[in-house]
Amino acid sequence: MTSDTALVDARRVLDRCDALAAVSASPTGVERVHLSAEHARVNEVAAAWMDEAGLTTRTDQAGNLWGRREGREPGLPALVLGSHLDTVPDAGRYDGILGVLSAIEVARRLGERAVDLPFALEVVAFSDEEGTRFATALMGSSAVAGAWREEWWDRTDASGTTVRAAAEAFGLDPARIGEAARRPEELLGYLELHIEQGPQLEAADRALGVVTSIAGARRFTGRVVGEARHAGGTPYPRRRDALVGASEVVLAVERLAKERDGIATVGRLQAFPGGVNVVPGLVEFSLDVRDEHDADRDTLVGAIRSAAEEVCAARGLTVELTEVHSARGVYCDEALQRSVTAGIAATGDAEPLRLWSRAGHDAMAVAAVTPVAMLFVRCEDGVSHAPDERVTLADVAVGLDAFEAAVLDVARTHRDG
Numbered sequence: 001m002t003s004d005t006a007l008v009d010a011r012r013v014l015d016r017c018d019a020l021a022a023v024s025a026s027p028t029g030v031e032r033v034h035l036s037a038e039h040a041r042v043n044e045v046a047a048a049w050m051d052e053a054g055l056t057t058r059t060d061q062a063g064n065l066w067g068r069r070e071g072r073e074p075g076l077p078a079l080v081l082g083s084h085l086d087t088v089p090d091a092g093r094y095d096g097i098l099g100v101l102s103a104i105e106v107a108r109r110l111g112e113r114a115v116d117l118p119f120a121l122e123v124v125a126f127s128d129e130e131g132t133r134f135a136t137a138l139m140g141s142s143a144v145a146g147a148w149r150e151e152w153w154d155r156t157d158a159s160g161t162t163v164r165a166a167a168e169a170f171g172l173d174p175a176r177i178g179e180a181a182r183r184p185e186e187l188l189g190y191l192e193l194h195i196e197q198g199p200q201l202e203a204a205d206r207a208l209g210v211v212t213s214i215a216g217a218r219r220f221t222g223r224v225v226g227e228a229r230h231a232g233g234t235p236y237p238r239r240r241d242a243l244v245g246a247s248e249v250v251l252a253v254e255r256l257a258k259e260r261d262g263i264a265t266v267g268r269l270q271a272f273p274g275g276v277n278v279v280p281g282l283v284e285f286s287l288d289v290r291d292e293h294d295a296d297r298d299t300l301v302g303a304i305r306s307a308a309e310e311v312c313a314a315r316g317l318t319v320e321l322t323e324v325h326s327a328r329g330v331y332c333d334e335a336l337q338r339s340v341t342a343g344i345a346a347t348g349d350a351e352p353l354r355l356w357s358r359a360g361h362d363a364m365a366v367a368a369v370t371p372v373a374m375l376f377v378r379c380e381d382g383v384s385h386a387p388d389e390r391v392t393l394a395d396v397a398v399g400l401d402a403f404e405a406a407v408l409d410v411a412r413t414h415r416d417g
């Protein structure tokens with residue numbers, strides 16, 4: 001059940017997703033990275049759409065694009081709607097982009113009614129969520145949350161350009177990065193619409209879902225050490241084969257994560273010395289662990305560690321897991337979740353599916369400065385970070401209706417509260 005105009009509005013949003021996909025550094029796929037010429041170009045195009053939606057635009061010192069419309073009096077704290085416009089290499093058209101363009105569309109639909117809202121309405125297009133260029137994700141939203149790190153200025157891209165040089169070339173002043181930070185009292189909350197990037201909504205036959213929390217990942221580098229020896233001359237009792245041991249570790253990682261309803265992935269594995277006629281003496285691998293709750297994730301990490309040690313000890317191998325990244329999970333705000341639920345319910349899905357996000361999002365960083373909530377839109381077969389990312393016109397239409405209704409529910413509860 002969608003409003004009469006929703007399909008027309010959704011068509012406009014999807015056409016704009018296509019238009020932004022054309023602003024790409026890659027002739028064969030979509031690729032738009034932080035502080036690039038394509039980043040400047042999409043900000044320019046999106047700013048024109050924000051302007052048309054009645055928003056006053058500005059770009060902050062982290063390259064994030066903002067649009068604002070005052071509420072019933074000037075200077076009220078803002079409800080911010082948004083997502084990101086940067087992409088992974090060989091990306092789809094909707095990851096992040098759909099959230100920004102839906103936010104602009106909701107602002108446009110609210111039109112003159114926005115001046116009755118008990119808050120200002122802002123739309124943000126974050127500049128760097130994926131971390132494709134400088135291998136550090138969430139730079140744009142971290143700057144907004146006041147969590148910019150000085151060491152980021154010296155990070156380099158593949159061609160050796162620093163973040164500092166790229167920012168200056170983009171027309172930003174690194175000395176003024178602090179100005180991108182928003183103060184908690186300026187903000188009421190943050191709502192992000194995003195494609196699910198997983199298959200759960202599709203499996204449940206739902207167009208939309210309410211996000212309960214965003215998982216924080218822990219990542220490790222693993223090393224299994226055995227002994228490299230001649231493949232022909234070394235009988236089995238004498239072998240300390242690091243690759244066979246690591247393979248058992250990989251299987252244990254999958255088994256334990258499944259048993260505990262978490263997610264753990266070995267995405268990279270390399271055997272050394274890597275000769276066809278040499279028993280591998282060393283294996284290096286990556287490990288990424290996620291769960292709905294940090295405590296459960298940490299328990300899973302402990303179980304993986306014990307299993308890895310046990311499996312390797314039985315083969316005369318040693319194993320080390322070194323932590324290289326740890327992010328805290330973020331819980332979506334209860335009141336904002338209720339507004340998102342009410343928004344979806346207004347479209348006819350009385351009891352919306354609730355799910356936790358296995359993927360990271362800008363909302364994680366923004367949560368440090370204001371309450372956040374998210375609305376997921378079904379994507380075909382859960383495919384994302386790939387060119388064949390797909391959403392349907394009908395789902396985008398119902399998403400716009402729900403997003404707008406959620407904003408109006410925040411206004412209602414804010415008035416009543």
Ligand SMILES: [Zn+2]
Nearest residue numbers: 084095096129
């Ligand atoms: Zn995204």
